Amino acid sequence: MDVVIENVTKASGEDLLLDSISFKACRGSVFGVLGPAQAGKSLLIQTLVGIAKPDSGAITFDEKPLNGKIRNMIGYLPEKRGIYQRQKLIDVLIYFGRLRNLSRKKAKIEAIRLLDRLGIIDSMEQAVAHVSREVQEKLQIIINIIHNPDVLILDEPFRGLHPLNQDMLRKMIYRLREEEKTIIISTSQFNEAEKLCDEVLFLNQGKTALKGNLDKLRQKFHAHLVSVESDDNLASLKSIKGVKKIFIDKQSAKLFVDSDLPKNEIIQKIISTVNVSRIEINGPNLADIFYVVINSKDSA
Amino acid sequence: MRQILTISGWEFRRYIKSRSFLLATFISPIILAAIIAIPSFFYQNSRFTRPQTIGVVEFDSINYQKILSEHFNDSLDSENGFSEIALRKIQADTSAVLAGFFVRQENLRIERDSLDDAYNKIKERRKYIFQQGASKRREQQLKETYEELHRTRESRDLAVIEYNRIESITDSIIRKAVFDKADSLLTAKTIQGYIVIEPDLFKQGKIEFHSLLPINFFRIDRLKQMLQELLVEERMREEGITSSQIQEWLKPIEIQELRLEGSQKREFNVMLTYLIPIIAVLFLFISIFTSSGYLFNGMLAEKTNRIIEHLLGSVNSLQLIFGKILGLGILGLLQIIVWILVAAAAVLSHLILQKDAGFLTIQNAGIFILYFILGYLFFSAVFIGGGSLFSSEEEARHFNQLMRIVSILPIILAILVLETPNSLLVRILSFIPFLTPSFMILRTPLGQPPPIDYWISVGIMIVFIVLSLFFAIRVFRAGNFVHNRKLGSRELLALLKKG
Numbered sequence: 047m048d049v050v051i052e053n054v055t056k057a058s059g060e061d062l063l064l065d066s067i068s069f070k071a072c073r074g075s076v077f078g079v080l081g082p083a084q085a086g087k088s089l090l091i092q093t094l095v096g097i098a099k100p101d102s103g104a105i106t107f108d109e110k111p112l113n114g115k116i117r118n119m120i121g122y123l124p125e126k127r128g129i130y131q132r133q134k135l136i137d138v139l140i141y142f143g144r145l146r147n148l149s150r151k152k153a154k155i156e157a158i159r160l161l162d163r164l165g166i167i168d169s170m171e172q173a174v175a176h177v178s179r180e181v182q183e184k185l186q187i188i189i190n191i192i193h194n195p196d197v198l199i200l201d202e203p204f205r206g207l208h209p210l211n212q213d214m215l216r217k218m219i220y221r222l223r224e225e226e227k228t229i230i231i232s233t234s235q236f237n238e239a240e241k242l243c244d245e246v247l248f249l250n251q252g253k254t255a256l257k258g259n260l261d262k263l264r265q266k267f268h269a270h271l272v273s274v275e276s277d278d279n280l281a282s283l284k285s286i287k288g289v290k291k292i293f294i295d296k297q298s299a300k301l302f303v304d305s306d307l308p309k310n311e312i313i314q315k316i317i318s319t320v321n322v323s324r325i326e327i328n329g330p331n332l333a334d335i336f337y338v339v340i341n342s343k344d345s346a
Numbered sequence: 347m348r349q350i351l352t353i354s355g356w357e358f359r360r361y362i363k364s365r366s367f368l369l370a371t372f373i374s375p376i377i378l379a380a381i382i383a384i385p386s387f388f389y390q391n392s393r394f395t396r397p398q399t400i401g402v403v404e405f406d407s408i409n410y411q412k413i414l415s416e417h418f419n420d421s422l423d424s425e426n427g428f429s430e431i432a433l434r435k436i437q438a439d440t441s442a443v444l445a446g447f448f449v450r451q452e453n454l455r456i457e458r459d460s461l462d463d464a465y466n467k468i469k470e471r472r473k474y475i476f477q478q479g480a481s482k483r484r485e486q487q488l489k490e491t492y493e494e495l496h497r498t499r500e501s502r503d504l505a506v507i508e509y510n511r512i513e514s515i516t517d518s519i520i521r522k523a524v525f526d527k528a529d530s531l532l533t534a535k536t537i538q539g540y541i542v543i544e545p546d547l548f549k550q551g552k553i554e555f556h557s558l559l560p561i562n563f564f565r566i567d568r569l570k571q572m573l574q575e576l577l578v579e580e581r582m583r584e585e586g587i588t589s590s591q592i593q594e595w596l597k598p599i600e601i602q603e604l605r606l607e608g609s610q611k612r613e614f615n616v617m618l619t620y621l622i623p624i625i626a627v628l629f630l631f632i633s634i635f636t637s638s639g640y641l642f643n644g645m646l647a648e649k650t651n652r653i654i655e656h657l658l659g660s661v662n663s664l665q666l667i668f669g670k671i672l673g674l675g676i677l678g679l680l681q682i683i684v685w686i687l688v689a690a691a692a693v694l695s696h697l698i699l700q701k702d703a704g705f706l707t708i709q710n711a712g713i714f715i716l717y718f719i720l721g722y723l724f725f726s727a728v729f730i731g732g733g734s735l736f737s738s739e740e741e742a743r744h745f746n747q748l749m750r751i752v753s754i755l756p757i758i759l760a761i762l763v764l765e766t767p768n769s770l771l772v773r774i775l776s777f778i779p780f781l782t783p784s785f786m787i788l789r790t791p792l793g794q795p796p797p798i799d800y801w802i803s804v805g806i807m808i809v810f811i812v813l814s815l816f817f818a819i820r821v822f823r824a825g826n827f828v829h830n831r832k833l834g835s836r837e838l839l840a841l842l843k844k845g
Contacts, residue, residue, distance in 0.1 A: 092655075095658075095659050096658075096662065097655065097658045097659070099823075114349075114662075117660070117661075117662070120659070121659075122655075122656075122659030122660075124652065124655035124656065124659065126652040126655065127652050127653075127655065127656060128651035128652035128653050128656075129651075129653060129656070130360075130653060131651075132360075133360070141352070141356050142656070142660060144348075144349075144352040145349055145352055145353070145657070145660040145661055146660055147348065147349075186656070189656060190656075190659070199659075
């Protein structure tokens with residue numbers, strides 16, 4: 047199912063929380079909504095699943111607006127999540143399965159199947175409060191896939207997750223992508239997004255800072271980042287022609303250099319300025335790209 | 347609709363097994379009944395009620411204490427069969443203090459009587475002398491006896507004055523001693539109070555009552571009634587009416603209270619007629635506040651524990667709210683049906699007499715259920731709206747306290763309904779949604795309100811339920827964006843406008 051967001055805007059009083067956001071998440075791909083805290087990622091996700099209503103703009107799922115039927119094709123894992131504590135795992139899963147329009151029998155079968163697949167079948171008759179946090183996290187993931195959704199929307203899915211569960215979730219996302227599901231992930235963990243996402247949208251203060259295919263973005267920003275380590279004063283690198291930004295952390299620096307300059311020339315200039323112990327020109331990671339984008343006037 | 351039924355089923359199952367529901371359904375009514383019944387039982391049963399001892403201070407030989415005690419004993423057979431008040435005459439032993447005064451007073455009395463006797467004798471002698479023929483001797487004797495008479499009279503008058511003075515002193519000493527004695531008994535809590543009967547004042551209908559603490563007014567009222575009877579008896583006796591006539595005339599009136607029910611008239615129990623509607627209102631509020639309280643706490647907990655987003659990812663706000671209202675409403679109805687069945691069982695097993703249970707009709711049960719549904723829906727909407735403003739139980743505490751006051755308000759105002767169930771004020775108050783369910787339940791057995799009042803109250807409740815649900819859903823939607831802080835009024839208004 048293709049998910050399309052067109053010019054979605056939402057304000058609170060004078061504050062523009064989401065400013066004309068548009069993107070398309072296609073089936074069989076993972077779309078990442080990235081940005082720092084308070085960028086508007088969770089609000090965008092809440093708007094996607096119908097918890098929040100946009101002031102303007104449109105959200106469609108295979109060209110249809112959100113309705114009860116489509117809602118049952120979406121799985122949504124919220125950022126801040128909790129679950130009933132006194133009830134048994136199996137009862138909670140059957141309840142959420144029923145809410146997703148499954149029959150009681152089907153909900154129970156699916157619940158048992160997923161509990162078994164995630165290795166927590168032995169806990170199914172236990173009250174949620176009596177199982178470990180790891181099991182509770184798995185339970186919350188199952189809640190959102192019990193109905194085999196076509197669209198899976200995950201808001202900060204890795205935050206606070208047990209490392210073993212993080213790996214399990216990653217594998218699950220890969221598998222769902224193979225199954226032609228549409229996956230939208232909102233995260234501030236750029237390294238995770240880099241591993242998972244096909245397309246990304248950078249949000250900053252409710253505005254689109256950058257969006258596009260991850261590989262293309264990497265290519266676009268590849269030649270700009272130079273990592274330098276030296277015992278000398280790295281601040282002197284600022285004077286090198288073509289250095290647009292410099293990021294100094296103790297004895298290391300990241301230089302964002304004009305893409306028109308040849309690599310060899312940059313390296314020569316750096317070596318002639320400071321006594322270099324290590325120099326490297328890498329493809330920038332997502333965090334680097336985001337940094338460039340939000341500090342660059344001609345971004346996006 | 348399927349989702350609504352799923353949510354209602356979940357909520358129903360979630361709370362029906364909870365200890366708090368079992369407590370509210372079975373234990374709270376027992377506690378409530380015990381709170382009402384136990385004091386009444388103790389009050390009515392002499393084995394548990396110690397009569398309060400009231401002292402009687404009197405300075406006359408009539409012995410009011412004895413007469414009053416006889417009155418109390420006479421009234422026992424027709425009343426509760428035990429004496430609520432024991433009367434004790436307050437007497438003080440002043441013999442030691444007054445011994446000297448008594449001797450002096452006795453001597454003075456003898457002297458006064460002797461002088462009086464002498465005075466009379468002189469007068470007799472003078473009369474005899476006066477009857478003799480006129481002579482110089484007679485004149486002489488009259489002159490001498492006159493002087494003697496004058497001296498004797500002076501001496502006698504002096505003795506009388508002194509006698510009265512001593513008598514006044516002894517009276518004062520006796521009064522003081524009696525009052526001291528009464529006060530000491532009062533301080534020692536041997537008596538709970540004492541009445542002072544001054545004959546002259548009593549004839550004017552005035553009595554003093556001394557006590558340390560306010561005495562049970564039911565009992566003092568009984569004493570007042572007895573004193574009134576005593577006074578009337580005395581006045582009647584002074585008018586020459588015989589004791590048998592007085593007793594006949596003062597025989598208490600027995601009122602047989604009959605109530606018109608359709609074409610029939612039935613005897614009814616006044617106490618139960620007033621008590622049962624109040625109990626019904628308390629039960630109504632237990633039920634409404636149990637169910638809507640679950641709704642409030644449940645939604646707040648789901649918000650605090652972040653379950654709400656899982657739910658709203660699965661269903662929309664309307665489905666969630668209506669599902670919860672339906673499920674917990676059925677839970678409240680079940681609670682009421684249990685109580686109605688218990689009441690019916692109590693009647694069938696003669697624990698409650700059929701004649702005292704005239705109010706337990708199918709029609710009244712229907713009215714009770716109708717106003718439960720209306721009250722529950724209204725308070726649910728208020729709780730949903732109120733609860734959505736807060737994101738933690740800590741913040742919602744003040745709102746909860748406010749709602750508790752609201753829940754007590756109808757009980758406080760119930761006195762208005764008990765006095766005049768169909769007065770204009772009560773009718774107006776019956777149309778205020780917060781009071782409507784309780785006031786109409788109170789009025790039904792007491793005043794049989796006109797049908798128009800039912801129609802108006804139901805109409806008003808429906809309008810307010812729709813309005814409050816409309817706003818509650820909007821506030822709920824708005825409140826979902828707020829975590830770890832209170833929703834500000836400006837922010838709320840802006841979100842309400844957007845819907």
